[in-house]
Every structure is written in C-alpha cells, then in structure tokens.
Amino acid sequence: MATIDETGASSLAIAHPRFGESRRRWLRTLRSLPLVPLIILVPFVLIAVLANVIAPYDPTMPIQGAKIFEPPCWAAGGSTHWLFGTDFQGRDVLSRLIYGARVSLIVGVTGTVVAGGIGTMMGILSGYLGGWVDQAIMRIVDAWLALPGLVFAIFLATMVGPSMWNIVIILGLVYWTRYARVIRGEVLSLREREFVKLAEIAGASRVRVILRHILPNVMNSVMVLASLTIGVVIIAEASLSFLGVGVPAPQPAWGSMLADGRSMLMVGDWWLTVFPGLAILLVVLATQLLGDWLRVRLDPQSRNL
C-alpha cells in the first residue's frame, strides 16, 4: 500500500510538481494541528454561530403541546420531537443547549479579550516604565489577587445588575491580574534586550518602542495565557449563571440550566443537568488542550520537550 502511495505521489509530483508540493505541505500542516481540541471545539463554534439556524425551537418559550420534563428521545417515553427532552417549563433542552453555547463562547472569548487587554496594557506599562508606576500597578495586582475571584465577581455582578455584557466586563476585571504579572516579567527582560536599547538610542519614542518592539514580542505569551483563560472564564460565567447572578433568566446559559435541573436530579431527570454539564466539560477541556498545544508551539524553549 505504502509503495503504491509513494509511486503515485512521485509520479504526481513529476506531472504536477506544484500540486504535489502544495498537497504535501497541506498534509504537513494538517498533521501538526491539535486534532483532539479542534474536533471538539469546531462543532461547538459552528453550533454557536449557527444557533438560530439549527435550533429546532425557541429556547425561551415552552413547546406547544409538550409536557414538562419530557425525557430524551432514546429513554422510555421519549419523543423524537424533542431529542434531549424538555425542562421544567416544557422548553426544548437541545435548543437551550445550542443557544447556551453561543452565550458561553461569546462570554468566554470577549471576557478573555477584555482581561487580556487590560492585563497586557498594565503589564507593559508596569514593566517598561518601572519606578512608581510599576509599584502602583503591582500593588493593585497584589490586592486584586488577595480577593477570591468568584466572590469578587458575584459582588460586582450584584452591583451592576445581570446582563451578558456586564458579565463580560466583570470577568475581564476579575481575571486581568494574571496577564499583568506574567507580561510584566516578560517586559522586564525584554527591556534589557539590545534591540530595545538600540531603538531608544535611535530616537524612538516610548509609545513607539512599546507598540513595535515590546508588544509584538509578548504576544506569544498573551496568546498562550488567553487560551488558558478562556476555559476559566467559561467556568466562571457558568458559576455566576448557576448562582443566579449571571445571564438573566429567560436567556439560556449552561450554568443556569444546571441550576434549573439540580432539584430534579433526585427524581431521576438526569438530562436536565448532564447535557449542560457535559457541554461545559468538553469546551473547557478542549480550550485547555488547545492552550497546551499553543504553549508548546509558540515557546521555542519547550518545543523540543
């Protein structure tokens, strides 16, 4: 089989050298991609993007003609009209899961962007300017880290009121500190690198040095941190929604679905909690795996490990 493949490939390469080359390159990139996390994440992203197209029912309204707590289709008494069953208001669990993916991913990504933006900016300012700016920012970070993240988030959420975009900003404010710490450390070593010094000698302004020489060189770390933060942010959003201070009620979120189904676990209505729980597990796991892969890819030091 292998020999046939090889000869086929080589004759192809002779006939269409460009085609064979590009196909080989394509295969190589494919093989270097992190398949497991992508296989999990890509469907979730597609589901989230296409939620209004693929969801069979309105996630916020009870299905006409359905009873409450209908089991999923393969369980005894289930119906193929509602594949994953219905909840305590007779709403379709599958549609709620699909729309919930949208909420989780939007909050996860934008919350990470907010946290990363604030944290990276603070870290660069702290590391590059040094002196009292550094001291001030780092003491704020210390104080911030002393607060338990979730409690802080609950406090902020009850202050500003529940809404998805409020949650995004709150989680950004809770999780920026780790970026600030890591990026500051990187900038401290970067600042002493000679190309930064040469840029200063060449008359580049501070803003220019930061934008051209510092920021691009810390982007690797920012990316890795971001991929690892997404999972944390998704879990935090789910926790807030579970506690009732997250995404407000009729809007479906995995966390609030867990909360709604919790009381029915004892009765045996497992589908209310297992599906959203699984969804959270899979997405967070996949983002963490992706983060690990990114770290190895982007960090030349650990690439060969």
Place this chain on the structure above:
Amino acid sequence: MAPLLDIRDLHTHYTSFGGSRVVKAVDGISFCLNEGETIGLVGESGCGKTTTCLSIVGLLPAGARIVGGSIEFDGEELTTKRSPDLRQVRGRKIAMILQDPMASLNPLFSIFWQVAEPAYFHRGLRGRPLRQRVSELLRSVRIPSPAVRMREYPHQMSGGMRQRVVGAIAMAGGPKLIIADEPTTNLDVTIQAQYLDVLKEIQQQSGVALIFVTHNLGIVAKMCDRMAVMYAGKIVEYGAVRDLFRAPQHPYTRALLGAMPKLGSKQPLYAIPGQPPNLAQLPGGCAFHPRCREAMPQCRLHEPAERRAGVDWSARCWLLGQPSEEQHARALA
C-alpha cells in the same frame, strides 16, 4: 575648526541606598573627537568605558547621573538638553552598535523594516527611494544579494551577518558619530577581521566619526587614530595610537601592551596581577598603585594629576614628573 565631540571633565556617578553609596563610574574624563576620526576607549571590564558611552547618548540606567562636566556635540551641549530634544539629536546624529548581534535585532520584523526605520523617521524616505536606500546600506556592509536578504528575518542570518546588519541600521539615519561598544566581542576571530574592514570602509565612505570601545588592543591598532586608556573611571593615558604603542608612558598602558601575545615570542606572557579595583572602594592615591610594577611611596598617598607627555598626549602618573630629555624628544618625534 571645533571638534565634533568635546567632552570636558565628565563625571557620571551611580548612587544607591538613597545616596549613601556613590560609585564614581566616570570620574573626570575629557577627550575630543573630530569628524571622521576614530578614538578607542580601552580598559578592563568595569573601568567606565560603557558608562562613558551611555552618558553621551543620554541613556544611563536608573540610579546613574551625570553630576558634572560637559558634553558638546556638533555645537550643542548635551548634558543640559531635555529628553525630547535629546532624542532628536540622538537618532539623527549619533548611532550605536552594541555587543550582542543575537539580541540587537527584533526577531519579529524583517531586515528591511529594521534597516528602514531610521531612514523612514529621520530622513523621511518612503516607497522606492527607501527600498533603494536599504539595499544600498546592506550592500555597503557587504550583505550579498540585499534585495533577497532584506526580506529575511534575523534568525535566518549568522552572527556576523547580523552584526553587519546592525552596522547598516546604525548608518541608516546618516549619523555623524557611531559609538561601537565592543562590537566584535561576540564574533568569531575571522568574522571579526571582516567586520572591522566593513566598519573601516563605511567610515571612509561616509566620514562618520567612531568611538570604539574595546579591550582588544589589536583592534585599536587596526582601527583607531587615537586612544584613551581608562582605569577606574579615569583616563590614565591619552594620545595618538602610534605614540602610545611605541612609547607608552603610563605603567598600566605598558602592562596592557605587555599582556598582548606577540607572534614568535618565546617569553611568557605578562599578566597584570590582581583584579580591577572596586569602584566603590578605591585605594588611596593613584588607583592603580596596588597592581603597579613601578609604584613609588608617593603613589600611595597622592593622586597624580594629568601631565603632558607630548603634543596631544597626556598621562596620569608620577613617573612623568620630570620627563627625561630622551623621553621628551621621543614624545615629540
């Protein structure tokens, strides 16, 4: 004609522990440099060579400060300039080449951008002329096929090539002075010679002045017109390279020259005993006396002032107290 760079009695101190500890890294240095000339700053590690350079470009680390003296460059006084004005002077007229070619280039940008940046900012070149200028600069530092090479990234080049690219960047703004702080220390010996040739060539073409910081006297002999030998923050001997090599006046200069291996010599190499002094706790009198072969009792007690050894030639040593007739004649010759 006024010299391009005129440093007079420069003092740069590092203070720490709230001013309770003062290190006089540069302690009263004077020298001047004409356009197109090369001066070598020579001395052991920690004698203030680099601090002198950083004082000129105004990029001293936190805690270091110019506490006295003047630096006049191209008719402008640099020590009293405020940083935005200083930035203008620095970028346009002074460039620097640092020690480590591996760290001197930003790994994320192509060679073209890095060489183009000074030309873009300080000379306002854009588009095709900019591309042409970059290619010219790269050719002048003997980078083969610059059109291809300028699209590459630093990791695709060898150390010697990178250091030459750094040279091209230094030239890009059209400076009047280049400060080269041990530019060849991290290069292979064969590459060193090649690099020095490139620098020399650039200098001949553009008439830029060079300050060459090194501890390699061979490089000084090859590159420099004049040299200043530094010890513990002071220039102990200053003069034309040819004079200093032929008849060094200060025992430290003599010791440095004696420590240079000579081809075919069977004599064991001379080593200067001891360590360079701690600048925070200098010995009394002449700072060199504990290591000096010719130390006299008065060296321990009093610091020698600068004494003339000839035209444009001075040294700080008691031995020069009454220069003998023969010495004097030799110095003037």
